[in-house]
Amino acid sequence: MTQGSSCAGGASVAPSPEAMPSPSGRPLRLAALAAAGIALGAAGTVVTVSIVQAEDDAGIRAFHLQEAANRQASRQGSHGTYGATGRPQPQAAAYAPARSGWQIPLLQMQPDGRIAHPPVDLNPFRQGAADAARKPARRNQHARIDAVSGATDVARTFCVRLCDGFHAPLGHLRAGSDLKAHEALCQANNPGIPVKVFRLAAGVADIGEAQSADGQRYRALPMAYSHETTRDAATCRPAIVQAGERRVSLLRDFTLRPGDSVVLDGRVQTFVGGSRWPYSPRDFRDFRSAGELSKSQRREIDERVGISRLEAQARGLRRQMLLREASLRDDSVASDADRFVLRGSLDPVRRGPVRVISLVVRD
Known part of the structure; x- marks a missing residue:
């Protein structure tokens, strides 16, 4: 069997080397596409920058024109513009040039410099409650129910x-x-x-x-x-208590405030506050240990009332009494205790003359 017969019997023909794609053509296409993309991006950037710069130039020009108009208006009227009421009309303290074209919906700047945000309803189901909240409250509306007595119209x-x-x-x-x-x-x-x-x-x-x-x-x-x-x-200090005058307990005084100091039984007590009324004695503390008073306030109270001075005098008197009692019990210290009756009953029995009893010793 010859090669010609075998080729004649089949329809396949071997491809030629020129018909196969070259492996080096694919990177060239990718490089061309990349270069085209870069060129398009650069062109878009140039166009965008030019538009933004032109818009900025227009805005700056409008700003300068507005400033010149404001200066001219201020020169014409030194006291400003007045309305029909004769009072000066308020003027904008700042000016921002108006922009044209599309802007972000959440950032729209007005000509007076303020940013106007559009109303955003996050929950449309609360539309009725929001409308009711915007209505002004009536002045003569009934009071809410009191938690203690339940009174509403009293x-x-x-x-x-x-x-x-x-x-x-x-x-x-x-x-x-x-x-x-x-x-x-x-x-x-x-x-x-x-x-x-x-x-x-x-x-x-x-x-x-x-x-x-x-x-x-x-x-x-x-x-x-x-x-x-x-x-x-000073005008709210109560007068001196008169004979037969009735007084309310200090524990029921609703005018007390934390830090108020009161003289009770020769001592100064400071009200530290209480959670229940009437108050209790635990709501009062010695003024020297009360945290509601400053150091200068404690010194002023002490100087005015004289608590430290009275306590020092009491300690000195107590010390003298102890020394006196110790001297009476000591036989080595000369005293006049035999002339005065310091202890005993209210009607002491007087002593009689001393009798001498002789003791005779018998053998």
Whole structure:
């Protein structure tokens, strides 16, 4: 069998070397594509920079023009522009040139320099609650339910000190006949101090709207709110206790504040605060160990009351008494104890003459 017959019997023909792709042509195509991409990127960058620079130049030019107009307007009117009311109209303190074209939705700058953010509703289901919150609250709306008494439409009473305007709540006024009881409680809690009871209507939170029985409002008092700026009101010191005058226990004094010092039984006690009313003796501490007072305040209290001086005198007297008692018990120390009766009953028995008894010794 010859080669010609075998080739004639089959349809396959061996490819020529010129028809096969060259392995060195593929990197050339990749390099060409890369060069084209770089060229396109550089061209886009140049175009973008040119547009931005042109826009910046236009903005700077507009800024300078606006500044020149502002200076010209300020020269024409030295006192500024006035409206129909005769008052100077406010002018923008800063100016930002208006930009044209597309901007980021969340960053839009206005001509006056402010950034206006569009309203973004994160939860569309709360649209009704947001609209209700935007509505102005009514001034005469009912007060919320009190957690203690449950009263919603009952007026409240406040005890007001006329010397410094300090006010403290008394209770709810359910009937007009209860006003005398509230006034008596106010007087009992502030003995010797001029006070007055003010009534605050239900739903009103401003103490300035409180009204007394004679129609005077709290904000009309000469000393209204003065307790907020005056720390030591000498006019609010109570008078000296008179015979038969009734006093309220200090533990029920609702005007006490942490740091107030009170003289009790020859000692100065400082109120450190309490979480419950009426207070307890544990809410008071010696002024020398109270952290609510500074070192200078402790020194001033000590100098005014004389606690250290009285304690030093008491220690000296106690020392003299101990020395006196020791000298009476010591036989080696000459004393006049035989002339005075220092111990014994109130009616001591007098001693008689000494009898001499002779002892005879017999054999």
